[in-house]
Amino acid sequence: MTAQVHIPSLLSRAGAVSALTLAAVGGTMLAPGAVTEAQAAPAHAAKALNIAASKKGAPYRYGATGPSRFDCSGLIVYSYKKAGKSLPRTAQQQYNKTRHIGASSRQKGDLVFFHSGSRVYHVGIYAGNNKIWHSPKSGDVVKLARIWTSSVWYGRVR
Numbered sequence: 624m625t626a627q628v629h630i631p632s633l634l635s636r637a638g639a640v641s642a643l644t645l646a647a648v649g650g651t652m653l654a655p656g657a658v659t660e661a662q663a664a665p666a667h668a669a670k671a672l673n674i675a676a677s678k679k680g681a682p683y684r685y686g687a688t689g690p691s692r693f694d695c696s697g698l699i700v701y702s703y704k705k706a707g708k709s710l711p712r713t714a715q716q717q718y719n720k721t722r723h724i725g726a727s728s729r730q731k732g733d734l735v736f737f738h739s740g741s742r743v744y745h746v747g748i749y750a751g752n753n754k755i756w757h758s759p760k761s762g763d764v765v766k767l768a769r770i771w772t773s774s775v776w777y778g779r780v781r
Contacts, residue, residue, distance in 0.1 A: 668732025668780060670706035675699075675748045675756040681765045683758045688712075693758040693765060695746050699734060702748060708780050714746040721778025729777045736776045749777070 675698055684692035689701035696714045703710050710717050718736045729735075735755050737745035747755030750767060758765045 664730040664732050665780075667703070667706040667708050668730065670732075671699075671702040671708070671780070672732040672748055672750060672756065674702040674705045675765070676750070676767070678702075678765045679756075679767070681758070683761055683763050683765075685761065695758050698756070698758045698765060699746055699748060703780055710780065715743040717746055718743045718776065718778055721780055724777045724779050726775075726777060730779075732780075734778045734780065735770060736778060737772065738774055738776060743776070 678689070678693065678698065678701075681689075682692050683694060685694050686697070687693050688697035693701060696712060696717055699714075699717055700710050700712060711720055714736060717734060721734055724733065729749055731749055731751045733749045735747045735749050736743045737747075745757070745759075747757030747768075747770075750756055753770050754767055755770060756765065756767055759768070
């Protein structure tokens with residue numbers, strides 16, 4: 624048995640009562656900052672993030688796509704392939720293939736593209752707390768690092 628609620632009269636009686644109370648009466652409860660199921664990061668993104676993190680300490684090598692050496696986009700190709708998604712080889716191609724999102728919508732497992740003007744030159748995988756897993760440069764290793772610039776774009780693998 625479902626209760627019928629006449630919303631206009633409920634609203635007029637509610638006055639300054641919070642929208643959360645009204646939402647609860649209507650059967651939908653959204654607290655500030657809550658993530659709905661539709662907004663949750665896709666399972667493949669979480670898996671790709673875990674795979675990238677598991678490569679901590681693997682040496683950088685230009686053009687390498689794993690399993691023991693990586694360049695920046697090679698780490699992304701490898702991680703997402705293991706998670707069941709196919710991506711193109713370069714950071715620019717990966718950016719072109721993803722669904723572009725704003726910083727406020729980024730989630731763990733999304734891709735972070737570093738750019739100069741319209742040219743993408745580096746990519747990492749978002750780990751939360753303004754950090755990425757990436758393979759930075761020759762002589763370095765796969766590691767967790769803070770995003771060091773505001774010249775970034777975000778993309779979500781579909």
